[in-house]
Amino acid sequence: MKNGLTVLELFCGGGIGTNGILAAGYDVVKALDFDKNAVKAYRHNFGDHVEQADINTVEIGSLPDTDVIFGGPPCQDYSIAGKGEGEEGERGKLVFRYIDIIAEKQPKAFIFENVKGLIGKKHRHTFNALLTKFNEIGYEVNWKLIMAWDYGVAQKRERVFVVGIRKDLGFTYAFPKPLEGDYRTIVLRDVIGDLPEPAQQSNGGHLSDNYGTEYEMANRKESFDKPGATVTAHHRCSYTHPGEEQRRFTVRECMRIQSVPDSYVIPDDISLSAQYRIVGNGIASRVAWYIGKALAEQLNAGTKSEM
Structure with missing residues (x-):
């Protein structure tokens, strides 16, 4: 059911989070990403409103005016597993371009997502500066470190979400509580237990029994x-x-773990490594649905109260 709100997606990737935003009733009118494979996957699933573009060079005035801006700038520079270069890294600088776009477009609200490392000790000064900047450009912000498992996703994925509401609307976003039955209940069996064993070429490869301690640490068996x-x-x-065969998860299994519906399909002519990257870089679909649904309810309630 449509909620009457429009969305501009920045750094949309392959649209993993888009699944949740659409399920929450939004109309996505434009989506941008720099990665050609991600854009190809997005277009295959959602349509031609996606564009491969460099956010740093796109003309802000050419972007549509929408109710909401949704997306998270590439996060490797703030990642615990990444290089940790922070705002000085090229991808880290995209965060401030994201702010420039919000400042000029002035949507009713924005949803910003990033890695847990952004609120860690090393990058906390940058995060605090971001919050200050959001306030300076006219937004009341609320943020939360969200564990996907708390919201019906079979994954212990932690991500930082910042939701800003334009100050003239007169309220601060309230993060949703999990529905009954979603809070830390979903496990791998629930989401991948019904999938058949894959053909050899459809996963990351079966593993040899002869791998060292470092390899074991990076490739622990799930339950x-x-x-x-x-x-x-x-x-x-x-x-x-977690099955008997010592193997990687397939792309479809990773999508299930990311709460992506089976209707979402990545074209076969995209390389296997790029497919995994698309899924791994995405916002868990169900988490996007939760946050988007709550935002729509609060925006629409606020609009009605002004009438």
Whole structure:
């Protein structure tokens, strides 16, 4: 059911989070990303309103005016697993371009997502500066470190979400509480237990029994009866399938763990490594749905109260 609100997606990736935003009733009118494979996957699933573009060079005035801006700038520079270059890294600078776009477009609200490392000791000064900047450009912000498992996702994925509401609307966003039955209940068996064993070429490869301690640490076996570890963009650094076969998770299994509906399909002519990257870089679909749905309810309630 449509909620009457429009969205501009920045850094949309392959649209993993888009699944949740659309399910929450939004109309996505424009989406941008620099990665050609991600854009190809997005277009295949959602349509031609996506554009491959460099956010740093796009003309802000050419972007549509929408109710909401949704997306998270590439996060590797703030990641615990990444280089940790922060705002000085090229990708880190995109965060401030994101702010420039919000400042000029002045949507009713924005949803910003990033890695847990952004609020860690090393980068906390940058995060605090971001919050200050959001305030300076006219937004009341609220933020939360969200564990995907708390919201019906079979994954212990932690991400920082900042939601800003334009000050003239007169309220601050309230993060939603999980629905009954969603809070830390969903495990891997619930989401991948019904999938058949894959053909050899459809996953990251079966693993040899002869691998060293470092390899073991980076490739620990999961359990069907627990949530999965964070789905990463690099499938060869991930945990392994809990079944009898010693193998990686397939792309479809990773999508299930990211709460992506089976109707979402990545074209076969996109390389396997790029497919894993698309899924691992995405916002868990169900988390996007939760945050987007709550935002729509609050925006629409605020609009009605002004009438």
